[in-house]
Amino acid sequence: MFNKDTLQLIIANAMAAAELPSTDTCLAALPESVKLHNLERYQSGRSRFRGTLSTQSLADFSNYVIDRNSTDAQGFINQDAMLCEVFFNLGDETAPGHADDTAVLRLKPTAAYVALQQLAGKKLSQKELAEWMEDWRNNLTAEDSGGDTLSMIQAIAAVRNITIKASAERTSAEGNFHANRSSMDAIEAASQDTLPAKLHFNIVPFEGLGMRVFTLALSVLTGEEKPALKPRWVGEEQQREEIAKEFKTVLTTEVGGSATLLIGTFDANK
Structure with missing residues (x-):
């Protein structure tokens, strides 16, 4: 048994x-x-070359892809994430590869572009906006509601010196059978200096891309005891799309014919 x-x-x-x-x-x-058991680690060399280069430098990424000199290199550009991944051994339907030899580029936003995104659409005190303008004054130009250019010293002073003025108008009418009373409160923001209506921010959004001008339209909010300001990024969605298109254009120019580039993402692990 x-x-x-x-x-x-x-x-x-x-x-x-x-x-x-x-x-x-x-x-x-x-x-x-x-x-x-994988015995590759006991060999004098690896069975095949594989690995991933990860970088935020567009120049270094491009040089690496070009130096690899792979005729089958295929790249996929994620425009939303400002990321590009190139596969050197992806293969095709007839001869699929392991897809584990790659280079990944994730563009790093500049400090100025981060500052823009953190500011846009945010409700700010006079002090917060004035200090932001002082920090980035070398990249800023200001204009008033008529389109005339203001000096940054003048624009910053105007933001710091905003005051709220309130006035009230009341009317009353009485008759034999009715009595009407109405009131209207007017609140306006004023400054000793001419307030800027727009700020133009001249910066490079991502390392490796070109200079762009971003416009912030300023609104003064008077609903509270102290005035607040809200900068609106003019044409935000359009500019984001333009930056994404520039990303692909620059990559295509830098990489040249060293890789076939497509818009999208590719998951090699499925």
């Missing part, structure tokens, strides 16, 4: 010897106790 372990071994060997279904993928039936 066989013990339990012996019976399990006989059954496992019988299953391993059984004919397997025909598939496009190689299959093998092995006993559960069998383990596979």
